[in-house]
Amino acid sequence: MNALSIIQLIVSSSLIYAAPLILTALGGTFSERSGVVNIGLEGIMVMGAFMSAVFNIQFAATFGGWTPWMGLLAGGLIGVLFSIIHAVATINLRADHIISGTVINLAAPALGVFLTRAIFGAAQTGPLPESFGRTSIFLLDRIPIIGPIFFENTSGPAYFGIVVAILSWFILFKTRFGLRLRSVGEHPHAAETLGIKVYLMKYSGVLISGLLGGMGGAIQAQAISNEFGILTIAGQGFIAMAAMIFGKWNPLGVMGAAIFFGFAQSLARIGTYIPIIQNIPTIWLLVMPYLLTIIVLVGVIGKSEAPARLGQTYIKTK
Amino acid sequence: MIRQSKGLLNSLLVPVMSILFGFLFGAVLMLAFGYNPVEAYRAMIVSVFQSPYFIGEALRQATALTFTGLGFALAFQAGFFNIGIAGQALAGWVSAVWVALAFPDLPRILLLTLSLGVGLLVGAIWASIAGFLRAYFGTSEVIVSIMLNYTALQVTNFLIRNVLSEAGNTTARVGENANMGFQWLSTLTQNSRLNVGFFIAIIVVILYWVFMTKTTAGFEIRAVGLNASASKYAGMSAEKNIILSMFLSGALAGLGGAVHGLGTFGNIFTQGGLPDIGFNGIAVALLGLGNPFGIFFSSILFGVLNIGAGFMPNQAGVPDEMANIVIAAIIFFVGANYIIRYFIDKRAAKKQTASSTSQGGDV
Numbered sequence: 001m002n003a004l005s006i007i008q009l010i011v012s013s014s015l016i017y018a019a020p021l022i023l024t025a026l027g028g029t030f031s032e033r034s035g036v037v038n039i040g041l042e043g044i045m046v047m048g049a050f051m052s053a054v055f056n057i058q059f060a061a062t063f064g065g066w067t068p069w070m071g072l073l074a075g076g077l078i079g080v081l082f083s084i085i086h087a088v089a090t091i092n093l094r095a096d097h098i099i100s101g102t103v104i105n106l107a108a109p110a111l112g113v114f115l116t117r118a119i120f121g122a123a124q125t126g127p128l129p130e131s132f133g134r135t136s137i138f139l140l141d142r143i144p145i146i147g148p149i150f151f152e153n154t155s156g157p158a159y160f161g162i163v164v165a166i167l168s169w170f171i172l173f174k175t176r177f178g179l180r181l182r183s184v185g186e187h188p189h190a191a192e193t194l195g196i197k198v199y200l201m202k203y204s205g206v207l208i209s210g211l212l213g214g215m216g217g218a219i220q221a222q223a224i225s226n227e228f229g230i231l232t233i234a235g236q237g238f239i240a241m242a243a244m245i246f247g248k249w250n251p252l253g254v255m256g257a258a259i260f261f262g263f264a265q266s267l268a269r270i271g272t273y274i275p276i277i278q279n280i281p282t283i284w285l286l287v288m289p290y291l292l293t294i295i296v297l298v299g300v301i302g303k304s305e306a307p308a309r310l311g312q313t314y315i316k317t318k
Numbered sequence: 319m320i321r322q323s324k325g326l327l328n329s330l331l332v333p334v335m336s337i338l339f340g341f342l343f344g345a346v347l348m349l350a351f352g353y354n355p356v357e358a359y360r361a362m363i364v365s366v367f368q369s370p371y372f373i374g375e376a377l378r379q380a381t382a383l384t385f386t387g388l389g390f391a392l393a394f395q396a397g398f399f400n401i402g403i404a405g406q407a408l409a410g411w412v413s414a415v416w417v418a419l420a421f422p423d424l425p426r427i428l429l430l431t432l433s434l435g436v437g438l439l440v441g442a443i444w445a446s447i448a449g450f451l452r453a454y455f456g457t458s459e460v461i462v463s464i465m466l467n468y469t470a471l472q473v474t475n476f477l478i479r480n481v482l483s484e485a486g487n488t489t490a491r492v493g494e495n496a497n498m499g500f501q502w503l504s505t506l507t508q509n510s511r512l513n514v515g516f517f518i519a520i521i522v523v524i525l526y527w528v529f530m531t532k533t534t535a536g537f538e539i540r541a542v543g544l545n546a547s548a549s550k551y552a553g554m555s556a557e558k559n560i561i562l563s564m565f566l567s568g569a570l571a572g573l574g575g576a577v578h579g580l581g582t583f584g585n586i587f588t589q590g591g592l593p594d595i596g597f598n599g600i601a602v603a604l605l606g607l608g609n610p611f612g613i614f615f616s617s618i619l620f621g622v623l624n625i626g627a628g629f630m631p632n633q634a635g636v637p638d639e640m641a642n643i644v645i646a647a648i649i650f651f652v653g654a655n656y657i658i659r660y661f662i663d664k665r666a667a668k669k670q671t672a673s674s675t676s677q678g679g680d681v
């Protein structure tokens with residue numbers, strides 16, 4: 001393999017594996033910025049993956065090549081519905097955020113497989129008729145050298161994720177809604193005295209995390225696993241959380257971290273084709289994202305980086 | 319969070335109501351998909367109690383859950399959410415099997431003690447990493463343990479493929495000297511895999527209770543959990559208690575994994591995900607409200623649910639995932655116990671005003 005094709009292989013497979021992580025990690029960012037810890041992202045991804053797979057199979061004939069993108073929406077919608085559980089439990093019912101998230105992670109795989117059995121009579125859906133496949137980004141792929149590396153035969157969902165990341169950064173830091181959302185995560189009392197509806201902001205944060213987490217799951221099912229089963233989502237939600245922390249709760253940093261983790265995940269699979277990397281035992285590549293997260297948490301990020309009132313229940317004054 | 323209630327009856331109300339609501343939720347879901355919930359629950363629960371074999375299997379499952387549940391509860395009482403129970407249990411499992419395979423010729427009592435001891439220790443050390451980082455760097459124990467969970471999963475699978483077998487997906491079975499079975503116990507339960515681990519679990523439940531309520535170390539752990547600043551002013555070392563509680567928590571999880579591994583399987587095989595006994599252990603601890611005896615009984619309930627689930631597809635046509643949905647629903651209501659307490663308090667308040675007005679009438 002020549003250098004160009006190796007680089008192209010690395011970039012495209014990194015992006016493919018990064019795509020679900022980017023969206024889910026951005027979802028986590030919205031939730032945590034509003035002060036709600038959402039370790040239920042893993043479960044939300046499971047539901048998104050399930051829904052998109054069902055949608056894909058049911059509507060492939062109707063939507064043809066657009067099916068995966070419509071499936072992405074379907075996954076996002078079910079993610080919103082599912083995240084309402086977390087919102088109600090943590091915001092209104094004052095449940096511990098971690099317990100509620102754990103409940104979601106316990107419930108989602110069971111519910112997903114239960115429904116799959118109820119619909120298909122088996123624990124897996126079987127291969128999906130229309131997957132994302134590889135796309136070339138219109139016009140950009142004609143740029144010499146850069147074009148073939150970044151924009152030819154690459155992952156459409158990853159570029160969708162990058163666009164969402166830029167949009168999220170704008171929303172969080174340049175709009176009134178974003179300022180309010182962040183203020184609720186930092187100091188809900190002060191926010192409330194200024195007339196901001198704290199519960200509404202927290203609901204927005206959690207529901208957006210549901211939307212993006214569900215979409216992340218839908219990408220995992222339709223672009224990587226190409227089916228839904230109990231093993232479709234195996235830890236991606238937690239890696240997305242790691243990316244969120246790694247990126248210091250800033251959408252652009254989060255996106256970068258997610259792409260890096262996608263790179264790390266893809267290395268474990270394509271590493272054998274790449275010089276130098278092929279000499280590193282696979283186990284190191286597999287555990288690298290996790291160990292790096294711990295190191296970053298300990299060394300680079302102080303406690304002050306997280307939203308100040310993260311994980312604390314806020315009780316509205318009357 | 320889970321608050322200590324006044325009366326025993328009052329504190330039993332939340333778990334009992336949660337169990338009821340959990341089953342109710344499952345029933346509604348089954349009705350929505352055209353299944354018969356009565357038949358499903360009958361298949362799940364009655365079938366287990368009809369045969370000594372399945373009672374034995376349910377108790378065997380409860381054994382592992384008791385250990386992981388106690389492990390989670392211990393850290394929880396100190397104010398830490400040890401979500402790494404599953405990884406610690408897996409670390410205990412693989413190391414116990416490893417020791418058992420490495421020294422097949424040791425006498426049985428020695429080999430079992432050594433295997434279980436190493437499993438316990440490895441689980442404890444694995445959890446202590448999160449405790450240490452929390453104590454000295456203020457790093458969230460939740461995130462670190464999640465990362466350690468997946469590290470444990472990958473390393474375990476790597477060890478099974480590359481060290482403990484020749485590129486296979488499963489290790490050899492441990493020898494007769496690492497067998498935890500008891501002849502009379504398996505005869506009694508028609509060859510179920512119920513083993514000596516069940517009695518170890520009962521002993522550990524009692525030890526846990528003694529440790530937490532009768533010793534200084536246990537008192538300190540509870541004090542730190544109730545009010546970290548107050549216990550610091552009282553001269554207790556926060557760092558020491560954080561690391562100690564995570565160490566003990568991981569020790570219980572590791573022992574649980576070791577007992578589960580040697581007692582149930584006698585080997586280890588590559589895992590697609592983290593072992594269920596971890597997250598179900600968390601569920602058991604939350605339902606048992608941190609009380610060791612409560613955890614023991616919750617474990618038996620979940621053991622019956624886990625084993626009974628296997629009957630649902632054949633006898634009622636309901637997918638066996640239903641059991642896990644019910645478990646998740648139960649824990650939802652335990653976690654959101656505010657809603658249950660709200661109604662209890664409201665009723666109590668009503669009663670009080672009713673009785674005081676009647677008293678007023680007398681005067």
